[in-house]
Amino acid sequence: MNTYTRIYAVVQRIxxxxxxxxxxxxxxxxxxxxxxxxxxxLYRLPSRQADIPWHRVINAKGEISYDAFRHGDDDLQRVxxxxxGVVFAADGKISLPDYQWQPTG
DNA sequence: CCGGTGACCCGAG
DNA sequence: GCTCGGGCCACCG
Numbered sequence: 172m173n174t175y176t177r178i179y180a181v182v183q184r185i186x187x188x189x190x191x192x193x194x195x196x197x198x199x200x201x202x203x204x205x206x207x208x209x210x211x212x213l214y215r216l217p218s219r220q221a222d223i224p225w226h227r228v229i230n231a232k233g234e235i236s237y238d239a240f241r242h243g244d245d246d247l248q249r250v251x252x253x254x255x256g257v258v259f260a261a262d263g264k265i266s267l268p269d270y271q272w273q274p275t276g
Numbered sequence: 277c278c279g280g281t282g283a284c285c286c287g288a289g
Numbered sequence: 290g291c292t293c294g295g296g297c298c299a300c301c302g
Contacts, residue, residue, distance in 0.1 A: 174298075193284050197297095205297050210283040215300080228283075236283045248283095281301085288293085 177201060178212040185227040188255045189272040190265060192231045199274065210236075226251040227272075233264040 177200040184199075185191050191199075193206035202208060213225045226248040230236050235248050249259060257270055 194286095197284085202298085204285080205299095206284040207282065207296090208284090208298055211299060212283095214283055216283095225283085230283080231285060279302095282299095285296090287295095289291105 174200075174202065174208060175212045175215075178209050179223050182209075182213070182223050182225065182228060184274070185224055185272050188257060188270070190227045190229050190252065190257065190267075190270050191272040192229060192267070194231055195272070196228060227255075229265060233267045235263070 178196060181196050181199045182191075193209045194204075196209045197203060197206045200209070209228065213223075213228060216223065216225055235246075237246075237248065249263075252265070253259065257265060259265060
């Protein structure tokens with residue numbers, strides 16, 4: 172059970188049409204305060220773990236961070252989320268109170 | 277081992 | 290609204 176494995180496991184638990192913040196994923200993975208690792212893990216996302224809905228992970232501001240990884244697909248993540256029914260505000264932000272994943276168990 | 281970097285987050289000014 | 294500084298860990302050279 173590696174650090175990455177925990178992160179991937181949590182991301183996989185994010186339900187359809189919902190989103191989670193890096194900090195939230197880190198917390199659920201028992202890696203409180205290590206949100207950067209989540210970003211790094213997804214950045215180094217292995218193709219064999221392609222089942223992971225990486226697009227459902229956003230930052231604490233409810234925005235998407237493509238800054239460093241966009242390799243041609245500007246709003247790929249946005250498109251994927253919109254395909255799941257997630258609505259973006261005019262600012263390009265997501266309403267966390269409405270779409271943030273709230274794990275009950 | 278050390279230094280730099282990173283899909284981040286929080287607090288202060 | 291923006292910039293700076295600190296923090297945690299993993300990868301790369």
